[in-house]
Amino acid sequence: MATKTLARGMGTFFKDCVHPESRWSKCPHEYKIRYRDAAGKQTEESGYATQDEAIDRLTEVYTAKKATRPNRARADRIKKYGGMRFEEYANEWKAGQRDLAASSLRHLDSLLNHHLFPALGSRRMNTFDHKVVDRFIQTMERNNVGLATQSNAFDKLKSILLDAHRLGLFGENPLEGVKPPQYDPERAVIPSPAQLREIRTAGDDTFLLFADLMSGCGMRNGEAAAVNIKNIVADNVYRISEQVNQTTGSYGRLKHRKIGEYRDVPLPAQIKDTIEWYAHKHGTVDGYLLRHPQDPAKAFPYYYLGNRWQRIKKANTTDIPTGMVMYGFRHFFASNCLTHGIPITDVAEWMGHNSLDITFKIYRHLMPGSISKAAKILDMGLAA
Structure with missing residues (x-):
C-alpha cells in the first residue's frame, strides 16, 4: 500500500493496492484518506475516484478542524470567565x-x-x-x-x-453606542512671564528651584523633588528618571513608566544655571539636590512645597493669578511650548502624559493654530 502525505495536519491519501504511486492515475482502485478529526481520533474514509476528490475532502476536513479550535478555545474561556463576578x-x-x-x-x-x-x-x-x-x-x-x-x-x-x-466573552462589544461622561477639564490657570518672575523669588531657594524645574522642564512635583545633577545628560537635556513617591516617601519609577524608563526633556540655559547654582550653594548627596530637612538620608518630602506655597499666598504680597495652584508652573511649561509652535506630540511626551488626548483637552486653547492661519501657510507653500 502506497501513501502520500500533504501539509502537516491535513492527513494522507492513498490506494490500498499493489500498484506504485506512479500508476495511481491509471489504476482502477479507489482512493482512501486518513486524518485525525477535531477530537484527535484517527479516521479513515474511502470511495474517492480521483486524487483531486481525495485532496478536496482532506482540505474540507482540515478547514473545518481549524475553525473548530478557536471556537473550542472561546467556549472554554466563556465557561471559565462568563459566570465570574x-x-x-x-x-x-x-x-x-x-x-x-x-x-x-x-x-x-x-x-x-x-x-x-x-x-x-x-x-x-x-x-x-x-x-x-x-x-x-x-x-x-x-x-x-x-x-x-x-x-x-x-x-x-x-x-x-x-x-x-x-477573550470572546461578548458577542457584541458592550460599550458599543455608549455615550461616555462628558468631562472637559477646566482651563489651567497659568501665570504670565512677569508673574512667574515675581512668584519664583517669593519663597526660599528650594521654592525657586521647584518653580524653575516645573516651569522650565515641565516636571511634576515629585519629579522635581528627585532632581539630580547627574541627570544633566547634555548642556540642553535633562533626563527625568525617577520621582519621590507620595505613598512611600522614597524614590520610585515615573508615572506611566516601567522601572528603568525615563523621559529626556529640554533643559533651558536658565534652568541649568539654577540647578548648578543650587548645587554649589547647598551641596548634593549622591547628586541629589533636595533631601529631607531633618534627615539627609531620606528623600525630600515634597509636600513641604505645598506648605511654602500656602504661606506665599497667605502673605498676599505677590501677584498670583486667581485660582492658580502649584501645578500652574507646569502649565506654564506647556503654554510656553505651544504658544511658540512646538508640536503638541512633543509636549505630551516631555510632560509624561500617557495619552495625547489628555494634553489636548487641557491645553488645546493654547495652540496658536487656526483654519485661517493654516490656509495662509498652505497657500504660501503652494505658491513657493
Missing part, C-alpha cells in the same frame, strides 16, 4: 497591570472600591451589555459624582470590559 474578574485584571506606579494603583483601587464594585461587583461577566454600562453612568450622575471621577471610573470599566471582549 465582575469584582473577581476586575481583581484578576488588576493583577496584570504591573506597569502601574503606586499612586496610579492607589487611584485605581479607589475607583474600584468606591464606584465600580458597589454598583457592579456582584454582576456576572456574561450579563454585561451597553444597557448595563449606560445604567452605571446614570447611577453616577444621580449620585452627583463629579464629572472627572465619572470619566475616570468609566475609563477603568471600559478597559476591563474590552479585555473581556478580546
Whole structure:
C-alpha cells in the first residue's frame, strides 16, 4: 500500500493496492484518506475516484478542524470567565497591570472600591451589555459624582470590559453606542512671564528651584523633588528618571513608566544655571539636590512645597493669578511650548502624559493654530 502525505495536519491519501504511486492515475482502485478529526481520533474514509476528490475532502476536513479550535478555545474561556463576578474578574485584571506606579494603583483601587464594585461587583461577566454600562453612568450622575471621577471610573470599566471582549466573552462589544461622561477639564490657570518672575523669588531657594524645574522642564512635583545633577545628560537635556513617591516617601519609577524608563526633556540655559547654582550653594548627596530637612538620608518630602506655597499666598504680597495652584508652573511649561509652535506630540511626551488626548483637552486653547492661519501657510507653500 502506497501513501502520500500533504501539509502537516491535513492527513494522507492513498490506494490500498499493489500498484506504485506512479500508476495511481491509471489504476482502477479507489482512493482512501486518513486524518485525525477535531477530537484527535484517527479516521479513515474511502470511495474517492480521483486524487483531486481525495485532496478536496482532506482540505474540507482540515478547514473545518481549524475553525473548530478557536471556537473550542472561546467556549472554554466563556465557561471559565462568563459566570465570574465582575469584582473577581476586575481583581484578576488588576493583577496584570504591573506597569502601574503606586499612586496610579492607589487611584485605581479607589475607583474600584468606591464606584465600580458597589454598583457592579456582584454582576456576572456574561450579563454585561451597553444597557448595563449606560445604567452605571446614570447611577453616577444621580449620585452627583463629579464629572472627572465619572470619566475616570468609566475609563477603568471600559478597559476591563474590552479585555473581556478580546477573550470572546461578548458577542457584541458592550460599550458599543455608549455615550461616555462628558468631562472637559477646566482651563489651567497659568501665570504670565512677569508673574512667574515675581512668584519664583517669593519663597526660599528650594521654592525657586521647584518653580524653575516645573516651569522650565515641565516636571511634576515629585519629579522635581528627585532632581539630580547627574541627570544633566547634555548642556540642553535633562533626563527625568525617577520621582519621590507620595505613598512611600522614597524614590520610585515615573508615572506611566516601567522601572528603568525615563523621559529626556529640554533643559533651558536658565534652568541649568539654577540647578548648578543650587548645587554649589547647598551641596548634593549622591547628586541629589533636595533631601529631607531633618534627615539627609531620606528623600525630600515634597509636600513641604505645598506648605511654602500656602504661606506665599497667605502673605498676599505677590501677584498670583486667581485660582492658580502649584501645578500652574507646569502649565506654564506647556503654554510656553505651544504658544511658540512646538508640536503638541512633543509636549505630551516631555510632560509624561500617557495619552495625547489628555494634553489636548487641557491645553488645546493654547495652540496658536487656526483654519485661517493654516490656509495662509498652505497657500504660501503652494505658491513657493
